[in-house]
Amino acid sequence: MERVEVHASFGGRQEVWRHESASLGTIQQVGVYLPPQAVQGEKCPALLWLSGLTCNEQNFITKAGAQAIAAELGWILIVPDTSPRGEQVADAEGYDLGQGAGFYVNATQEPWAAHYRMDDYVNIELRELAAANFPVNGHWAISGHSMGGHGALTSALRNPGLYTSASAFSPIVAPSQVPWGQKAFTAYLGDEPAVWAEYDSVELITSGSNPELPLLCDFGDADDFLEVQLQPQRLQEALDRSGRRNARIRLQPGYDHSYYFVSTFFADHLKWHHAQIGAGS
Ligand SMILES: N[C@@H](CCC(=O)N[C@@H](CS)C(=O)NCC(=O)O)C(=O)O
Numbered sequence: 001m002e003r004v005e006v007h008a009s010f011g012g013r014q015e016v017w018r019h020e021s022a023s024l025g026t027i028q029q030v031g032v033y034l035p036p037q038a039v040q041g042e043k044c045p046a047l048l049w050l051s052g053l054t055c056n057e058q059n060f061i062t063k064a065g066a067q068a069i070a071a072e073l074g075w076i077l078i079v080p081d082t083s084p085r086g087e088q089v090a091d092a093e094g095y096d097l098g099q100g101a102g103f104y105v106n107a108t109q110e111p112w113a114a115h116y117r118m119d120d121y122v123n124i125e126l127r128e129l130a131a132a133n134f135p136v137n138g139h140w141a142i143s144g145h146s147m148g149g150h151g152a153l154t155s156a157l158r159n160p161g162l163y164t165s166a167s168a169f170s171p172i173v174a175p176s177q178v179p180w181g182q183k184a185f186t187a188y189l190g191d192e193p194a195v196w197a198e199y200d201s202v203e204l205i206t207s208g209s210n211p212e213l214p215l216l217c218d219f220g221d222a223d224d225f226l227e228v229q230l231q232p233q234r235l236q237e238a239l240d241r242s243g244r245r246n247a248r249i250r251l252q253p254g255y256d257h258s259y260y261f262v263s264t265f266f267a268d269h270l271k272w273h274h275a276q277i278g279a280g281s
Contacts, residue, residue: 001133004029010071011036014061019129023120024084030126031061031079032134035071043137045277046076046130047270048122048163050148050155052170053180054100056081060145063259069267073274078130080122082147084115096180097187103175104151105199107188116188119199123155123162141273143167145262146225149217150175150201156213157204165276167216167269169262170223173235174202180229205238214276215239215247218265220255246279 005016012035021028038044047070051060060066060079070077083089083102090111092098107116130136142163144152149171156166175181176196189195197203204210219232226232232249239247255261 001129009033009067012039012067012071014067016057016061021084021121021125023117023125024115026084026086026089026115028081028085028121029057030081031057031077032130033061033067033070033077033079034134035074035076037074038076038135041135042074043135044074044076045139045141045274046078046134046136047273048126048140048142048152049077049079050104050122050142050144050151051079051082052144052146052148053082054095055148056085056100059259060262063263064266065263066266066270069270073270075270075274076130076134076136078126080126083118089115092187097184101147101184103147103181103184103188103199104155105185105188108195109188109190112188118151119155122151123159127162139164139277141165141167141276143169143269143273144171145169146257147172147180149173150181153201153215153217154199154204157201157209158198160210160213163213165214165216165273167272169218169265169269170220170225170230170257171201171217171235172229173217174200174231176200176203177234178229178231202234202238205235205242205244208242211242211244212246214279215244216269216272217249218252218261218269219249220252220257220261222254223257223261225257
């Protein structure tokens with residue numbers, strides 16, 4: 001791993017690392033925020049942040065204002081790119097498929113299968129890499145925005161025990177039912193409803209996956225993508241049917257899909273994740 005950026009931030013360090021990814025077969029960049037506690041060698045919990053369409057590792061670290069609360073609570077933030085990158089990596093015309101739009105799945109279809117293995121990358125490789133290189137204490141939470149909200153919820157729902165809690169901002173909760181998800185899943189996963197269901201939060205909740213996982217989701221009611229792409233009512237209905245004890249959806253009045261929304265509520269999410277460490281153990 002090679003460190004390509006370092007900035008003092010709230011008594012800690014915002015860094016960007018470049019590394020060779022075995023699961024993706026590419027060179028990737030990842031943002032790492034080390035709070036003052038970690039800089040002093042103390043072991044800290046880690047939050048994996050998954051960004052949305054068109055993003056790389058920079059959007060969250062420069063726009064979410066996350067470092068202040070991470071410093072206060074003593075959390076490491078791990079912020080990967082949203083897809084494999086490089087000239088050898090397949091891509092497509094639109095912003096919602098290919099590079100910048102990996103959807104956090106392991107692709108099975110050509111030409112994507114060679115590199116688009118974001119599920120393995122974030123849930124296995126990146127966690128191992130973080131544990132080997134930074135003072136992670138073993139507690140992991142996961143959060144994300146839009147496509148990354150989908151990635152955060154499905155990663156935690158599919159993998160009981162990996163994440164203490166999962167939260168999301170404007171997540172794509174039913175990708176099998178909406179245009180963004182249908183386009184990406186058809187390309188990456190083919191025409192296989194059973195495989196789609198494994199990467200669909202509403203389907204995973206309906207089938208009872210990881211029933212004790214604490215969940216928090218925020219949507220903005222002025223989000224232009226709300227009705228067509230996000231459809232929070234599908235998540236609410238699935239949660240109501242499931243009888244989960246620790247799951248909450250909030251509709252925030254006046255907020256849109258942007259990082260102004262994420263930055264407004266990120267501290268609230270990290271405090272909630274922090275509280276879950278004590279609550280479940
Ligand atoms: N048409 C929009 C759609 C993509 C979009 O809204 N991306 C969100 C995540 S789904 C985002 O975080 N964009 C980058 C940013 O706001 O920094 C665009 O091309 O920017």
